[in-house]
Amino acid sequence: MLQEWKAMEKPEEEEIRARxxxxxxxxxxxxxxxxxxxxxVLVLMEGWGTAGKGSxxxxxxxxxxxxxxxxxSMGEKxxxxxxxxxxxxxxxxIPEEGKFVFLDSGWMDxxxxxxxxxxxxxxxxxxxxxxxxRFERQLTDNGYLVMKFFLHIPEKExxxxxxxxxxxxxxxxxxSKNDLWQNRHYEKCEEAFSSYMKNTNLPSAPWYIIDxxxxxxxxxxxxxxxxxxxxxxxxxxxxxVPLLQNVFPLVRMPLLAEVPLDKEIEAxxxxxxxxxxxNRLGELHNRLYRKKVPVIIAYEGWDAAxxxxxxxxxxxxxxxxxxxxxPIASPxxxxxxxxxxxxxxxxxxxxxxxxxxxRTWYGRVLVERVEGFATEEEWKRAxxxxxxxxxxxxxxxxxxxxxxxxxxxxEQEKRFKQRMETPEKQWKITDEDWRNRDKWDAYETAVNExxxxxxxxxxxxxxxxxxxxxxxxxxxxxxxxxxxxKVLG
Numbered sequence: 277m278l279q280e281w282k283a284m285e286k287p288e289e290e291e292i293r294a295r296x297x298x299x300x301x302x303x304x305x306x307x308x309x310x311x312x313x314x315x316x317v318l319v320l321m322e323g324w325g326t327a328g329k330g331s332x333x334x335x336x337x338x339x340x341x342x343x344x345x346x347x348x349s350m351g352e353k354x355x356x357x358x359x360x361x362x363x364x365x366x367x368x369x370i371p372e373e374g375k376f377v378f379l380d381s382g383w384m385d386x387x388x389x390x391x392x393x394x395x396x397x398x399x400x401x402x403x404x405x406x407x408x409x410r411f412e413r414q415l416t417d418n419g420y421l422v423m424k425f426f427l428h429i430p431e432k433e434x435x436x437x438x439x440x441x442x443x444x445x446x447x448x449x450x451x452s453k454n455d456l457w458q459n460r461h462y463e464k465c466e467e468a469f470s471s472y473m474k475n476t477n478l479p480s481a482p483w484y485i486i487d488x489x490x491x492x493x494x495x496x497x498x499x500x501x502x503x504x505x506x507x508x509x510x511x512x513x514x515x516x517v518p519l520l521q522n523v524f525p526l527v528r529m530p531l532l533a534e535v536p537l538d539k540e541i542e543a544x545x546x547x548x549x550x551x552x553x554x555n556r557l558g559e560l561h562n563r564l565y566r567k568k569v570p571v572i573i574a575y576e577g578w579d580a581a582x583x584x585x586x587x588x589x590x591x592x593x594x595x596x597x598x599x600x601x602x603p604i605a606s607p608x609x610x611x612x613x614x615x616x617x618x619x620x621x622x623x624x625x626x627x628x629x630x631x632x633x634x635r636t637w638y639g640r641v642l643v644e645r646v647e648g649f650a651t652e653e654e655w656k657r658a659x660x661x662x663x664x665x666x667x668x669x670x671x672x673x674x675x676x677x678x679x680x681x682x683x684x685x686x687e688q689e690k691r692f693k694q695r696m697e698t699p700e701k702q703w704k705i706t707d708e709d710w711r712n713r714d715k716w717d718a719y720e721t722a723v724n725e726x727x728x729x730x731x732x733x734x735x736x737x738x739x740x741x742x743x744x745x746x747x748x749x750x751x752x753x754x755x756x757x758x759x760x761x762k763v764l765g
Contacts, residue, residue: 277477278428278470283487284497292492299499303339306506307376311344314373315509316420316614319502322384323427324465325455326437327488332427333378335495336502345376350385359568359627361672362386362404363411367621370415372613383408384424384476388468389454392461403671405475410664416480417517417657418615421509423502424481426473427488431462519656524663525733531724532739537684539741539751546746553753554593560760561594561630568627569763570674573756574636577681578719579709580691582745586681587632589749590756594630604635616640616650616658617665624669636678637662641726646718659729666735675763676735679752680727681742685716 287295310317319336321329330349337345348369357365363383371377387404390396396404415422429437438455441447458465473483484501488494541549564571573590575583587601602623611619617637625631640658644650650658666676683691692713695705712719731737738755742748 277473277483277485278426278466281428281485283428286487286490286493289492292496296492296496296499299496299503300339302503303336303499303506306503306510307340307344309510310376310506311374313510313513314419314613315506315513316371316373317376317506317509318371318415318420318422319376319378320382320384320422320424321378321380321427322382322425323486323488324429324434325452325458326434326441326450327427327429328491328494329380329427331491332425332488332494332498333380336499337376337378339499340376344374345378346371347378347380349380350382356626359570360624361668361674363407363668364621364624366411367615367618370420370614370618372610373419374613383411384426384469384472388465388472392465392468405472407668407671408476409478410668412476412478412481413520414617414661414664415615416478417661418654419513420615421505422481423505424476424483425486425498425501426469426483427486427494429488431459433489434459434462516653517657519653520660522660522663522729524660524667526729527731527733527736529727529731529737530739532682532720532727535682535739535741537682537687537741537743539747540744541747541750543746546750549750550589550753553750553757554589556757557590557593557753557760558595560757560764561598563764564630564760565595565598565628567764570625570627571630571760572625572633572669572674572676573630574633574638574676574678575681576636576638576642576679576723577740577742578683578688579712580688580695580704581681581683581742582748583634583681585745586679586740586742586749586752587634589753591632593753598628599630599632600625601632601634604633604639616644617661620665625674627673637665638726638730641730642719642722643712645722646715659726662730663732666730666732670734675759677756677759678735678737679740679755680723680737681740681748683742685713687743688713 286292319333321333323329333347337347350365353365366379366383369377369379387396387401387408391401412422434455438451438459441451473485477483484497486494486497486501575587577583591599591601600623607616607619620633620637623631623633640650640662641655645655669676692705692709695701727737727739738752740748740751
């Protein structure tokens with residue numbers, strides 16, 4: 277893209293000043309509409325070293341209420357970020373609805389830098405590109421405005437700026453080793469930048485190349501482009517987003533009605549297998565930590581199906597320093613204000629650790645679907661968004677295990693009544709549980725569709741027949757042990 281790009285003709289200074297004043301006034305007004313219509317805006321500022329990314333951001337934000345924006349300077353990864361999937365540190369920084377986030381360099385800079393320095397194979401680079409395309413599409417599909425700018429300067433201009441900065445003691449620190457390397461390998465870098473932008477130039481999140489030789493002219497181009505993007509986002513807000521076709525390999529699964537629920541295990545056999553499997557899981561947990569493999573165990577199921585007891589038997593085998601259980605309830609206000617997957621991206625396990633989710637991101641296609649908390653368009657789009665997230669996790673080395681705990685309607689009623697009659701268990705039963713029971717058929721339809729559309733080859737669903745709780749516990753432990761052994765050897 278850079279090689280074919282031609283800079284716009286720079287206006288006279290007087291015209292630049294007039295247009296700048298108009299663009300600043302427009303952005304100041306638009307921020308109120310952004311807040312009112314709850315549109316989150318993510319501005320990605322990429323470009324050559326010394327092109328003035330920080331300076332431009334500094335000028336733009338002067339026109340926005342400081343309560344409604346955040347600037348993130350993406351430097352080297354922290355130790356925690358190194359132990360998480362590639363997109364983790366970007367997903368956790370996405371803006372709340374009605375607010376702006378400005379990224380001073382982001383995923384483009386990281387990917388291209390790793391490619392140029394030989395840290396990514398061709399295959400890994402292609403995977404990163406595809407992950408980025410899906411990440412950006414997922415954001416825009418969910419109402420985010422993603423504006424991507426690349427500040428472009430010629431080789432001689434970059435060399436001149438580097439020399440100027442190095443000449444002064446107070447500014448020499450602003451010249452990084454990467455800036456110097458870029459200038460020495462300008463053509464190679466230009467080709468890499470161009471290729472990346474061509475591969476990630478999406479209709480919903482296009483690239484805008486900015487002529488950055490003049491500070492005021494640079495600021496004007498960014499401001500006018502940004503305000504135009506906001507204007508379009510405000511007018512397009514209510515338009516439906518087309519659903520994507522499934523591109524992920526699926527595993528055929530039975531309908532819930534086809535799953536026999538007569539599976540049982542004798543008490544003596546249960547005790548024997550429980551001890552053996554927990555001991556083995558404890559050994560595997562140590563190896564997970566040593567080999568730095570993260571694990572996610574996700575639980576969904578009918579109310580009163582026994583998720584808590586099942587989780588307890590798995591957690592009981594683990595080193596308490598190396599796992600965390602996340603009970604997922606209704607999202608908090610700050611979670612509702614972001615992409616629905618954000619609160620799960622921020623709970624991912626570190627390498628060598630296990631994250632157990634009691635309820636999961638599948639709430640989007642279950643309770644949010646049935647109860648009307650998500651629109652039909654939103655929950656239908658979620659199948660592919662979830663498959664994509666899980667694919668990204670698995671590609672980054674995470675083991676993803678998903679359990680659906682299954683009982684029939686009669687068994688649920690029996691357990692509800694037992695809870696009501698047992699003082700120490702009454703806290704487990706609520707009016708909402710009974711209301712959900714009245715919608716059993718609707719939930720069963722939603723569960724069946726969820727399992728059919730999200731049981732992928734890399735993260736399949738495992739149905740736990742849970743009328744006999746002990747049987748379900750042993751089955752879950754066996755699956756966890758078997759899947760860990762496949763990876764750890």
